[in-house]
Amino acid sequence: MIELPPRREKGATIHVYEPNPHLQIYLDAHARTVKFNYFMEAVGLNEGKVHLEINKESCLTKTQLDNNGKIVQTSLRTAIARLGNEVDLAKVDCEGAEWGLLADYKSWRSVKHLAMEYHLGSNNTHHEIKEGIQNL
Numbered sequence: 001m002i003e004l005p006p007r008r009e010k011g012a013t014i015h016v017y018e019p020n021p022h023l024q025i026y027l028d029a030h031a032r033t034v035k036f037n038y039f040m041e042a043v044g045l046n047e048g049k050v051h052l053e054i055n056k057e058s059c060l061t062k063t064q065l066d067n068n069g070k071i072v073q074t075s076l077r078t079a080i081a082r083l084g085n086e087v088d089l090a091k092v093d094c095e096g097a098e099w100g101l102l103a104d105y106k107s108w109r110s111v112k113h114l115a116m117e118y119h120l121g122s123n124n125t126h127h128e129i130k131e132g133i134q135n136l
Contacts, residue, residue, distance in 0.1 A: 076107045
């Protein structure tokens with residue numbers, strides 16, 4: 001989920017993407033108060049469908065590409081286009097999908113600032129994430 005900054009610029013447009021349908025009730029309440037747009041979608045490299053894996057022990061969720069999935073995945077390119085192809089700040093917390101998003105170099109050119117949580121798996125290193133961000 002994209003978290004809101006404590007203060008925002010007057011006239012700022014905020015888009016939040018959340019694939020977990022159990023969190024929609026909270027987004028409804030916050031969206032009315034803070035005035036942001038939200039999409040009950042995952043964000044990934046490409047358009048498609050995903051299955052959501054919820055780990056109740058750690059509160060972490062992961063998306064898995066699945067043509068039979070019930071959750072829509074929109075591409076990073078589409079998410080940025082919804083904002084007029086210009087993003088001042090992208091706050092990314094996508095539980096492992098960040099590795100695929102880094103491959104979309106062209107879309108990242110529309111983003112001025114990036115704050116990101118990333119997850120190291122058995123196949124990923126700090127060096128790779130640093131290199132991926134520097135190549136944007």
